[in-house]
Amino acid sequence: MQTATAFENVIPVGKLITSDGRVAPQVIVNSVAEQFFTSIDLDAIAVVEGKEPVGLVTRTKLLFTLFRRFGFELYGKHPIITIADTTPLFVSEDERLDVVIDKALERPPQDIYDEIIITCPKGLFRGLLSVKQLVIQQSNALASSILQKEAASARAQELEKISRVKSQFLANVTHELRSPVNAIIGLAELLRMAAEKDSIEEIKERLSFMISSATNLRAIITNILDLSKIEAGKMEVTSRKFAVLPLLSEIAETTRILVGHKPVAVEVSAPSLPVMIATDPIKLRQIVTNLASNAAKFTESGKITITLAIAGSRMEITVSDTGIGIKEEDLDKLFTAFSQIEDVKTKLHQGTGLGLAISKNLAELIGGSISVASAFGKGTAFTVSLPIQNIERGGLYDTE
Ligand SMILES: Nc1ncnc2c1ncn2[C@@H]1O[C@H](COP(=O)(O)OP(=O)(O)OP(=O)(O)O)[C@@H](O)[C@H]1O
Numbered sequence: 001m002q003t004a005t006a007f008e009n010v011i012p013v014g015k016l017i018t019s020d021g022r023v024a025p026q027v028i029v030n031s032v033a034e035q036f037f038t039s040i041d042l043d044a045i046a047v048v049e050g051k052e053p054v055g056l057v058t059r060t061k062l063l064f065t066l067f068r069r070f071g072f073e074l075y076g077k078h079p080i081i082t083i084a085d086t087t088p089l090f091v092s093e094d095e096r097l098d099v100v101i102d103k104a105l106e107r108p109p110q111d112i113y114d115e116i117i118i119t120c121p122k123g124l125f126r127g128l129l130s131v132k133q134l135v136i137q138q139s140n141a142l143a144s145s146i147l148q149k150e151a152a153s154a155r156a157q158e159l160e161k162i163s164r165v166k167s168q169f170l171a172n173v174t175h176e177l178r179s180p181v182n183a184i185i186g187l188a189e190l191l192r193m194a195a196e197k198d199s200i201e202e203i204k205e206r207l208s209f210m211i212s213s214a215t216n217l218r219a220i221i222t223n224i225l226d227l228s229k230i231e232a233g234k235m236e237v238t239s240r241k242f243a244v245l246p247l248l249s250e251i252a253e254t255t256r257i258l259v260g261h262k263p264v265a266v267e268v269s270a271p272s273l274p275v276m277i278a279t280d281p282i283k284l285r286q287i288v289t290n291l292a293s294n295a296a297k298f299t300e301s302g303k304i305t306i307t308l309a310i311a312g313s314r315m316e317i318t319v320s321d322t323g324i325g326i327k328e329e330d331l332d333k334l335f336t337a338f339s340q341i342e343d344v345k346t347k348l349h350q351g352t353g354l355g356l357a358i359s360k361n362l363a364e365l366i367g368g369s370i371s372v373a374s375a376f377g378k379g380t381a382f383t384v385s386l387p388i389q390n391i392e393r394g395g396l397y398d399t400e
Pocket residue numbers: 223290294295298321323324325326334339340341346350351352353354355356357380
């Protein structure tokens with residue numbers, strides 16, 4: 001790949017010409033000086049005979065000559081060519097920037113900042129190029145080359161990180177899939193032994209373990225497929241308008257089933273007016289269900305509340321519980337795939353550590369976000385927040 005420096009340096013200097021100021025050799029010195037006095041930006045003028053450049057007059061050198069003692073008297077009425085520099089740097093317009101810079105820097109120190117005369121390949125006058133312009137061009141080229149290199153190395157690092165995360169993901173997937181598969185094989189073996197003994201009770205018990213292992217396996221596979229679909233950008237979003245409260249009540253009902261016999265109440269709290277939202281109902285249901293099933297899993301007693309609220313420009317659904325809570329230092333790991341907190345209590349619960357990663361991705365897919373607040377040992381609250389432009393308050397329930 002060509003670097004920016006190489007690219008910028010192959011610019012022909014003809015493209016950088018800064019002025020085409022010229023005078024004929026016979027023009028008298030005083031009148032050239034006047035041109036410099038009247039146009040303050042003029043740094044140099046080429047002396048051109050016919051179309052051929054024959055010399056260069058720079059502001060600094062002309063003024064230096066004139067303001068010396070008797071300068072005006074001695075030189076003022078002479079033709080400009082008598083005091084012009086007749087050996088300036090002449091460069092063809094198709095010369096490369098880097099070559100010209102080298103040539104410019106090779107000049108004696110007193111000439112190093114003098115303008116350069118650019119000619120056509122045939123030697124006719126084309127214009128003047130200031131050294132300042134050369135320097136600017138060169139530093140731009142350097143800067144963009146450095147930026148390009150930095151961007152390339154950041155990209156390389158990012159790719160390496162992604163590939164590391166992917167292989168970690170694959171290793172975890174394999175591990176997670178192997179456990180239930182091993183369980184199913186083991187149970188099948190036990191089942192065969194029970195069948196040989198004709199023990200109906202044992203057969204029933206092992207079959208029900210097998211079903212629950214296989215169900216767990218299916219859940220893991222569904223989660224992994226979901227996550228891969230989201231990551232590949234293949235998860236589609238289908239928005240429609242619907243009432244949020246009935247959805248939350250249904251989720252609360254499922255959560256009660258998950259809580260089972262534990263002394264945990266499940267409540268829904270919402271504004272009295274109906275709240276309608278236009279978003280993907282399946283995705284929203286999946287997100288809140290994941291949060292509520294976590295709450296059911298990690299709460300031994302107390303209460304799980306699903307709260308619907310309008311907060312400024314957003315609609316918020318909060319699932320709070322009075323469960324085991326999460327330590328401050330573990331909070332930022334939560335939304336990473338396969339991250340289950342290393343804790344004896346968590347380890348007691350089944351799961352792949354994919355639920356929150358999926359929920360976060362889904363929330364972002366529908367334009368929202370998820371945040372968490374927790375007090376270790378006391379409880380946790382996860383909040384899904386969606387932008388308010390999707391919301392209508394006080395409308396009729398839409399039953400479509
Ligand atoms: N309400 C909660 N209270 C306490 N800890 C929680 C809560 N929700 C999540 N966690 C912690 O975050 C971890 C990740 O949750 P996540 O939903 O991603 O995975 P999981 O529930 O373990 O498995 P999965 O959802 O894939 O079945 C959990 O294992 C648990 O350690």
